[in-house]
Amino acid sequence: MFSDVRLARDGREVLRRVDFRIDEARIGILGQNGSGKSTLLRMMIGLIAPSQGRVTVGGLDPHHDCVAVRDRMGFLFQTPDNQIVYPIVHEDLAFGLKARGLSRQMVSARIAASLDRLGIGDLAARRVHELSGGERQLVALAGVLTREPPTILFDEPTSQLDLANRNRFRRLLAGMSEQAIVATHDLELVEDFDRVLVIESGRVVVDAAPAEAIARYRELCR
Numbered sequence: 001m002f003s004d005v006r007l008a009r010d011g012r013e014v015l016r017r018v019d020f021r022i023d024e025a026r027i028g029i030l031g032q033n034g035s036g037k038s039t040l041l042r043m044m045i046g047l048i049a050p051s052q053g054r055v056t057v058g059g060l061d062p063h064h065d066c067v068a069v070r071d072r073m074g075f076l077f078q079t080p081d082n083q084i085v086y087p088i089v090h091e092d093l094a095f096g097l098k099a100r101g102l103s104r105q106m107v108s109a110r111i112a113a114s115l116d117r118l119g120i121g122d123l124a125a126r127r128v129h130e131l132s133g134g135e136r137q138l139v140a141l142a143g144v145l146t147r148e149p150p151t152i153l154f155d156e157p158t159s160q161l162d163l164a165n166r167n168r169f170r171r172l173l174a175g176m177s178e179q180a181i182v183a184t185h186d187l188e189l190v191e192d193f194d195r196v197l198v199i200e201s202g203r204v205v206v207d208a209a210p211a212e213a214i215a216r217y218r219e220l221c222r
């Protein structure tokens with residue numbers, strides 16, 4: 001939940017008077033480059049603290065209770081290289097799960113299930129640095145899925161995906177039990193969401209059902 005949140009950086013207001021509460025399962029965030037989408041998502045997992053106002057996730061302050069909040073919320077970064085650490089895909093996916101005290105068999109089962117969900121089981125033994133940008137985006141997503149958080153924040157999840165993988169990702173979202181909050185430039189992706197916010201210059205200027213939000217966003221971008 002955001003209550004009158006403001007963020008200033010270098011004397012400029014990056015977010016202004018942001019106020020909303022999210023209960024729906026599928027929420028889209030649209031906005032032009034530099035409008036503040038990534039900043040909003042980063043605040044939700046505590047990577048950035050507001051200059052004024054309050055952000056809470058399940059009653060917790062994500063900046064102070066970041067470990068508890070990150071157990072509840074997975075984050076798919078805009079740039080997959082920000083979250084892939086190990087050189088081989090399955091090693092990277094195992095990282096983070098072992099620390100949770102899962103047995104070796106459970107770790108392997110979760111990794112296989114996540115890769116299967118995305119149709120990329122064949123990448124398990126590949127070297128990360130040899131993968132294409134889209135393949136890395138899918139591996140980063142598999143890493144988030146393995147941790148089974150109840151909510152996942154996606155920052156431009158389809159930016160590097162081809163049409164087939166974008167369609168696959170749409171189907172994954174449609175069938176997912178996790179709550180999804182998705183910042184994107186892919187208007188089709190949010191068409192069947194429950195709610196879509198549009199941000200302009202750090203303010204939420206539209207908060208509506210997808211058809212209305214997309215139409216108003218198109219108007220803003222003329």
Ligand SMILES: Nc1ncnc2c1ncn2[C@@H]1O[C@H](COP(=O)(O)OP(=O)(O)OP(=O)(O)O)[C@@H](O)[C@H]1O
Pocket residue numbers: 009010014031032033034035036037038039040
């Ligand atoms: N640490 C920072 N210091 C100064 N300015 C910042 C910082 N982080 C973000 N900004 C500025 O805040 C604004 C919002 O950035 P943000 O990354 O949230 O935009 P975005 O909507 O996700 O953009 P895009 O669609 O291009 O990814 C931009 O003008 C950016 O330059």
